[in-house]
Amino acid sequence: MKRIATSLVALGLMTGAALAETAPGDIQFDEYGAVEASLTGTPGNPDEGRKIMTTKSMGNCVSCHEAVAYADVPFPGNIGPILDGAGSRWSEGELRGLVANAKMTFEGTVMPAFYKVDGFIRPGDAYTGKAAPADLPPILSAQQVEDVVAYLMTLKDE
Amino acid sequence: MKINKMLGTAVALTALAITMPAFADENAELVINGEIPIVTKTAAPAHLEGALDEIMSGWVFRSDETQAMEMDDFDNPAMLFVEEAMVAFETPMGSEGKSCADCHDGPESLANVRPTYPKWNDAKEQVYNIQMQVNDCLTERMGAEKEKYDSQLMKNYLALLASVARGTPVNVAIDGPAQPMWEKGKEMYYTRYGQLELSCASCHEQNYGNWIRADHLSQGQVNGFPVYRLKDTKLTSAQGRFKGCVRDTRAETFKPGSEEFLALELYVASRGNGLSVEGPSVRN
Numbered sequence: 001m002k003r004i005a006t007s008l009v010a011l012g013l014m015t016g017a018a019l020a021e022t023a024p025g026d027i028q029f030d031e032y033g034a035v036e037a038s039l040t041g042t043p044g045n046p047d048e049g050r051k052i053m054t055t056k057s058m059g060n061c062v063s064c065h066e067a068v069a070y071a072d073v074p075f076p077g078n079i080g081p082i083l084d085g086a087g088s089r090w091s092e093g094e095l096r097g098l099v100a101n102a103k104m105t106f107e108g109t110v111m112p113a114f115y116k117v118d119g120f121i122r123p124g125d126a127y128t129g130k131a132a133p134a135d136l137p138p139i140l141s142a143q144q145v146e147d148v149v150a151y152l153m154t155l156k157d158e
Numbered sequence: 159m160k161i162n163k164m165l166g167t168a169v170a171l172t173a174l175a176i177t178m179p180a181f182a183d184e185n186a187e188l189v190i191n192g193e194i195p196i197v198t199k200t201a202a203p204a205h206l207e208g209a210l211d212e213i214m215s216g217w218v219f220r221s222d223e224t225q226a227m228e229m230d231d232f233d234n235p236a237m238l239f240v241e242e243a244m245v246a247f248e249t250p251m252g253s254e255g256k257s258c259a260d261c262h263d264g265p266e267s268l269a270n271v272r273p274t275y276p277k278w279n280d281a282k283e284q285v286y287n288i289q290m291q292v293n294d295c296l297t298e299r300m301g302a303e304k305e306k307y308d309s310q311l312m313k314n315y316l317a318l319l320a321s322v323a324r325g326t327p328v329n330v331a332i333d334g335p336a337q338p339m340w341e342k343g344k345e346m347y348y349t350r351y352g353q354l355e356l357s358c359a360s361c362h363e364q365n366y367g368n369w370i371r372a373d374h375l376s377q378g379q380v381n382g383f384p385v386y387r388l389k390d391t392k393l394t395s396a397q398g399r400f401k402g403c404v405r406d407t408r409a410e411t412f413k414p415g416s417e418e419f420l421a422l423e424l425y426v427a428s429r430g431n432g433l434s435v436e437g438p439s440v441r442n
Contacts, residue, residue: 062371063370103355110356110361112355112356121409122411123408123410124408125410127408129401129405131410139353
């Protein structure tokens with residue numbers, strides 16, 4: 001079934017994206033931590049990506065990263081690098097890998113993995129302090145990862 | 159409530175305006191009531207070699223306004239709880255009709271408690287923190303009910319015991335029979351919990367001085383506990399704070415009063431060996 005779905009995508013025959021979505025456990029990182037294939041086959045929406053990155057209940061990237069590109073968002077954190085120019089420094093596949101699981105690019109980084117569902121120690125149910133449900137969702141959905149990548153790709157050096 | 163929120167915003171705005179300072183005022187010195195000098199920065203204890211050179215109280219990382227509230231007992235909202243505890247200290251409780259004051263010659267006679275706890279209790283053959291000791295006195299000597307771990311009265315006692323020890327260096331023993339517990343706490347400190355996979359060290363060792371959104375990260379020291387948190391206008395114990403920090407990693411957190419948090423409290427306290435006891439302190 002999965003095989004068929006994948007080959008359909010390859011042939012460009014898929015209409016609905018849901019079937020083709022790469023599950024967190026199936027994602028393929030190359031040796032540098034990049035993920036070449038889109039997780040959904042549907043192009044990301046950069047406006048949505050910006051919203052995800054700057055909204056606390058979503059990606060909340062702004063808690064650690066500043067960018068002139070979203071200077072209107074108050075109190076950015078500075079744990080990670082400033083993200084302006086990220087779309088010039090990195091390829092789309094590298095950015096997808098960074099958002100999905102930055103530890104595949106930067107070993108031991110404090111940056112959380114946004115598209116990962118297992119291998120955690122005492123995973124919780126979001127910020128409730130309670131135990132995670134058995135089918136813990138990733139922090140961002142596959143399409144949200146694509147949206148964030150699409151926005152990061154717009155952050156070019158002047 | 160509202161005033162506190164606005165204060166918080168103003169503080170954060172100030173921080174932004176001076177474009178991410180390393181510290182609110184790096185060289186500010188804390189002297190309480192003009193007479194109790196507080197060591198807020200000092201050389202790290204030997205067991206932190208390779209991890210930190212200098213240890214710093216959370217006070218160093220707070221805004222000027224919050225720092226100032228701790229300089230005078232009249233401005234420190236936590237001192238109200240100290241006063242309440244002083245009354246409780248002299249109030250007989252339980253079937254024996256005794257008060258703390260019947261066995262202890264005033265709270266000052268207990269000035270050595272806050273700097274040295276958690277510590278090994280020989281008779282009980284386990285590590286004890288102040289709450290456990292207070293509960294032993296309540297139940298075994300006074301014939302009273304034990305207090306809940308984070309009850310108001312319990313936190314008031316913590317505030318009182320801290321206040322009489324202000325200025326004394328934290329000096330928690332990490333060797334001897336307490337050592338296995340200390341090792342366990344150390345392991346926890348470096349364990350990356352939760353879906354965000356962050357350890358205490360991720361924030362408080364690798365990133366102190368940095369900002370996580372509007373929060374200025376400190377070293378997560380406990381020398382100032384209990385703390386009065388302006389944002390929720392009440393006292394918080396060290397383990398109460400740990401609970402929130404672990405929860406914020408999208409983890410299943412631990413319970414205050416648990417064996418795990420006791421180990422972590424011992425370990426984190428030892429990271430502050432050399433800083434002055436500063437509680438009850440004021441934080442945002």
